[in-house]
Amino acid sequence: MGVNLSPIVEAESVELSDLRGKTVAVDAYNTIFQFLSIIRQPDGKPLMDDQGRVTSHLSGLLYRTGNLIENGIEPSFVFDGKPSELKAGTIEERIARREKAKAEYEKALEEGDLKKAFSKAQQTSRMTPEILESSKELLRLMGIPVVQAPSDGEAQAAYMCMRGDVHASASQDFDSVLFGAPTLVRNLTVSGRRKMPGRNQYKTVTPEVIDTGRMLSDLGVTREQLVDVCIMIGTDFNPGVPGIGPKKGLKLIQKHGTLEEVIAQTGYEIPGYEDVREIFLNGPRSDDYSVKPGKVDQEGVVEMMSQHGFSPDRVRTVLNKIEAARKAESDRRKQRSLDSWF
Numbered sequence: 001m002g003v004n005l006s007p008i009v010e011a012e013s014v015e016l017s018d019l020r021g022k023t024v025a026v027d028a029y030n031t032i033f034q035f036l037s038i039i040r041q042p043d044g045k046p047l048m049d050d051q052g053r054v055t056s057h058l059s060g061l062l063y064r065t066g067n068l069i070e071n072g073i074e075p076s077f078v079f080d081g082k083p084s085e086l087k088a089g090t091i092e093e094r095i096a097r098r099e100k101a102k103a104e105y106e107k108a109l110e111e112g113d114l115k116k117a118f119s120k121a122q123q124t125s126r127m128t129p130e131i132l133e134s135s136k137e138l139l140r141l142m143g144i145p146v147v148q149a150p151s152d153g154e155a156q157a158a159y160m161c162m163r164g165d166v167h168a169s170a171s172q173d174f175d176s177v178l179f180g181a182p183t184l185v186r187n188l189t190v191s192g193r194r195k196m197p198g199r200n201q202y203k204t205v206t207p208e209v210i211d212t213g214r215m216l217s218d219l220g221v222t223r224e225q226l227v228d229v230c231i232m233i234g235t236d237f238n239p240g241v242p243g244i245g246p247k248k249g250l251k252l253i254q255k256h257g258t259l260e261e262v263i264a265q266t267g268y269e270i271p272g273y274e275d276v277r278e279i280f281l282n283g284p285r286s287d288d289y290s291v292k293p294g295k296v297d298q299e300g301v302v303e304m305m306s307q308h309g310f311s312p313d314r315v316r317t318v319l320n321k322i323e324a325a326r327k328a329e330s331d332r333r334k335q336r337s338l339d340s341w342f
Helices: 028-038 056-070 085-110 114-124 129-141 153-162 212-219 223-233 246-256 259-266 273-282 298-307 312-339
Strands: 023-027 074-079 146-148 168-170 183-186 192-195 202-205 208-211
Touching (some): 028 074, 028 153, 056 129, 056 312, 074 153, 129 298, 146 153, 208 212
Parallel strands (some): 023 074, 074 146, 168 183
Antiparallel strands (some): 192 202
16 A cells, blocks of 8 residues: 555646656556456446456556557556565555455445445455456557566666656555655546545546655655655554654654664664665666557457457557557657757
8 A cells, every 4th residue: 555645745736638748657556456446337346257257457457548648648567576575464454454345345235235335345456367467468469568576566667767767657655756766646547536435425536746856855854764754654564653644754854864863762663674764775676677668469459358348349449549649649759859950
């Protein structure tokens, strides 16, 4: 789930058109989980084909990723590798929450409470090997770069952004800024009208951009100090200090400068904080990747999606729009290059 820094971080709302011509490294697991959670039937069940195979993720990857490319945004999807041993506790907690939500979902269905059932069903999403492999297959067929991270996908995406190979890291989590991404885009693939959890209310979700340098300047801390703040709050790699939230953690670091000094002055016990800090600042990254888009394999995509019950005509429509958008963007770049000579 990552660290929630929203109480102390102000993001800039933008339109997709503001990101035209940009490349983004997408946190694949985070995004696919969003699709699995949001794209469901009224009773909470995920979309499935006639063989009972989940297709919610395929729908999201085809239509919503296609929409990004139509808007001149080129994504690369970065997939998690082997998780850090420090993440074991978080993974166990997620499994427990998922099992609890599953039981509550089934109970709500029995009681005929579809609203509650849908809400609980959203919390039962899980990444199976089949979902993982079919996601990668579809992306490759669509000509979208697939990047394999050695460990945390957000760390790899941030590294690609730091190197200037992409404009921004795209994720719902704020961890990207801790990993060093100069620019983070949130709500990139989930923008639109969304139901608020637990309430019969809707809100409009728009993309948000966080300029890490500006954010750190506004907070009056360095990236290293922000990492220390988050270690006190609690991350996917450590439980944090009870009673410490973003605002209190920030004040402590602003006052004392380092986590070591906070511990010395307060007596807080934060075992293994050095290891957590190392993950965020110097965790595993890879140079073995490419963000160059490939050609769309129209027949391959149509065949794959048809096997999962998608309309071939609708699929072709999306693919034609992708190819047209890429050509238009290429033409714009060529024209800008020509104009620069005059």
